Amino acid sequence: MKTPLYEAxxxxxxxxxxxxxxxxxxxYIGISQEHRHVRQKVGLFDVSHMGEIEIRGPQALEAxxxxxxxxxxxxxxxxxxxxxxLNEQGKTIDDLIIYRRAHDNFFLCVNASNKPxxxxxxxxxxxxxxxxxxxxxxxxxRYGLLAxxxxxxxxxxxxxxSVQLSAMKPFSFLEISLKGxxxxxxxxxxxxxxxxxxxxxxxxxxxxxxxxxxxxxxxxGRSEGIAPIxxxxxxxxxxxxxxxxxxxxxxxxxxPLEASLGWIVKLDKGNFIGKDELxxxxxxxxxxxLVSFLMKDSxxxxxxxxxxxxxxxxxxxTSGTLSPSLEKAIGIGYVTPSLSKVGTEIxxxxxxxxxxxxxxxxxxxxxxxxxxxx
Amino acid sequence: MTFPDDLKYSKEHEWVKVEGNVATIGITDYxxxxxxxxxxxxxxxxxxxxAKEDVFGVVESxxxxxxxxxxxxxxxxxxxxxxxDGPEILxxxxxxxxxxxxxxxxxxxxxxxxxxxxxYEAYIKEESE
Numbered sequence: 491m492k493t494p495l496y497e498a499x500x501x502x503x504x505x506x507x508x509x510x511x512x513x514x515x516x517x518y519i520g521i522s523q524e525h526r527h528v529r530q531k532v533g534l535f536d537v538s539h540m541g542e543i544e545i546r547g548p549q550a551l552e553a554x555x556x557x558x559x560x561x562x563x564x565x566x567x568x569x570x571x572x573x574x575x576l577n578e579q580g581k582t583i584d585d586l587i588i589y590r591r592a593h594d595n596f597f598l599c600v601n602a603s604n605k606p607x608x609x610x611x612x613x614x615x616x617x618x619x620x621x622x623x624x625x626x627x628x629x630x631x632r633y634g635l636l637a638x639x640x641x642x643x644x645x646x647x648x649x650x651x652s653v654q655l656s657a658m659k660p661f662s663f664l665e666i667s668l669k670g671x672x673x674x675x676x677x678x679x680x681x682x683x684x685x686x687x688x689x690x691x692x693x694x695x696x697x698x699x700x701x702x703x704x705x706x707x708x709x710x711g712r713s714e715g716i717a718p719i720x721x722x723x724x725x726x727x728x729x730x731x732x733x734x735x736x737x738x739x740x741x742x743x744x745x746p747l748e749a750s751l752g753w754i755v756k757l758d759k760g761n762f763i764g765k766d767e768l769x770x771x772x773x774x775x776x777x778x779x780l781v782s783f784l785m786k787d788s789x790x791x792x793x794x795x796x797x798x799x800x801x802x803x804x805x806x807x808t809s810g811t812l813s814p815s816l817e818k819a820i821g822i823g824y825v826t827p828s829l830s831k832v833g834t835e836i837x838x839x840x841x842x843x844x845x846x847x848x849x850x851x852x853x854x855x856x857x858x859x860x861x862x863x864x
Numbered sequence: 865m866t867f868p869d870d871l872k873y874s875k876e877h878e879w880v881k882v883e884g885n886v887a888t889i890g891i892t893d894y895x896x897x898x899x900x901x902x903x904x905x906x907x908x909x910x911x912x913x914x915a916k917e918d919v920f921g922v923v924e925s926x927x928x929x930x931x932x933x934x935x936x937x938x939x940x941x942x943x944x945x946x947x948x949d950g951p952e953i954l955x956x957x958x959x960x961x962x963x964x965x966x967x968x969x970x971x972x973x974x975x976x977x978x979x980x981x982x983x984y985e986a987y988i989k990e991e992s993e
Binding site: 505516517520521522523722725726788789790792811812814819841 | 900901903904906922924925926927929948
């Protein structure tokens with residue numbers, strides 16, 4: 491499958507790869523350079539492959555609250571939250587962002603690779619419990635999605651908006667029109683969210699307007715030095731923040747409590763799928779914990795490599811890369827809870843050699859805040 | 865992309881330069897371009913022996929790990945240590961400063977199985993189609 495920007499990516503010199511059946515740009519000029527560009531200036535990502543699902547109806551709120559772990563009733567109109575879908579065993583079907591448009595209208599953004607599975611699950615569970623009081627619809631083919639991320643993202647998007655955006659809180663969203671080629675503009679769902687650790691927006695746009703919005707943002711951001719960014723840098727940016735990626739840190743073998751996602755599990759919010767199992771896990775304690783580690787010896791940790799302490803295997807690497815910000819090799823992985831403390835020295839088995847690493851506080855990278863104290 | 869005429873090429877995208885019984889070995893311009901930014905290189909030690917098609921080193925980009933295969937059999941007489949601190953040399957000058965090892969050739973007959981520049985160019989054209 492191709493997003494509306496396939497030709498634009500090829501023209502911009504992107505190397506295209508298959509990602510969950512989509513032809514997506516992995517890089518344009520180089521992953522590290524693109525990564526640093528987002529940290530220092532502003533970058534534009536095409537993530538139109540992501541899936542979108544709407545849940546509408548008088549019991550939409552109850553349905554979303556039942557399907558996911560975070561506190562949906564606490565959301566106001568125009569607010570979004572990060573959450574996970576669990577199965578009855580408390581294992582992770584997917585992670586997602588939930589947007590509340592109104593009490594009877596929710597918009598979910600899910601991983602491209604999981605969309606068919608999520609949709610079948612959500613439809614089945616919703617129909618059984620809520621009947622026609624909550625209607626589930628796959629709207630993925632109607633929406634493109636662009637992410638504009640970096641310290642200069644706000645100043646670029648503000649040029650296209652007639653409302654002030656600086657006051658928008660993280661995880662809030664607006665449904666507005668951005669200035670485009672016609673007087674009506676480009677209708678978007680503009681959300682102050684992202685997957686990079688930088689300020690910025692994720693912008694849902696009608697599929698057929700995706701290319702127009704891309705061009706409009708590239709043009710508006712010219713003086714800020716906006717550049718297109720591939721999925722390669724999207725991955726290294728999220729690893730530096732220790733953000734989970736489905737298929738790496740989380741999947742149908744992991745529960746959110748061991749994956750450092752306890753903050754989005756609200757056991758006192760009413761019943762939800764997976765809750766009983768999570769209560770048991772909380773009582774017994776988790777069997778492993780997700781940690782971040784910095785390599786002390788040379789070598790780059792990669793998914794699937796084993797983690798050791800004193801020649802005993804204590805866990806496994808879920809993600810690893812050379813951090814373009816730190817210029818050091820970093821990793822994320824699961825370890826035995828008793829060995830998960832910051833400062834613990836561990837070893838990574840890299841092609842049969844034990845290489846030293848140290849567990850560190852996440853994230854690996856913190857953005858500089860604007861309030862200068864000097 | 866360039867493919868110097870004085871080199872021989874393997875299907876695994878290594879090049880070989882023969883001087884007497886010594887072969888200098890590296891990865892091709894095509895290989896470095898496919899890998900993207902190279903950020904880590906693991907070199908063999910002097911004296912290690914490899915048979916043709918053995919893995920003698922590892923090259924890592926930001927995203928991926930790739931083995932480097934011995935295009936011929938031999939014993940390592942020198943590894944290009946500067947690559948350890950400057951893996952980007954492989955991207956910048958893959959046929960020059962980016963050489964990986966020098967080997968003492970143990971079976972000169974194996975050289976005949978390698979491709980010429982022309983053959984290699986045709987081979988990658990076919991492979992990328």
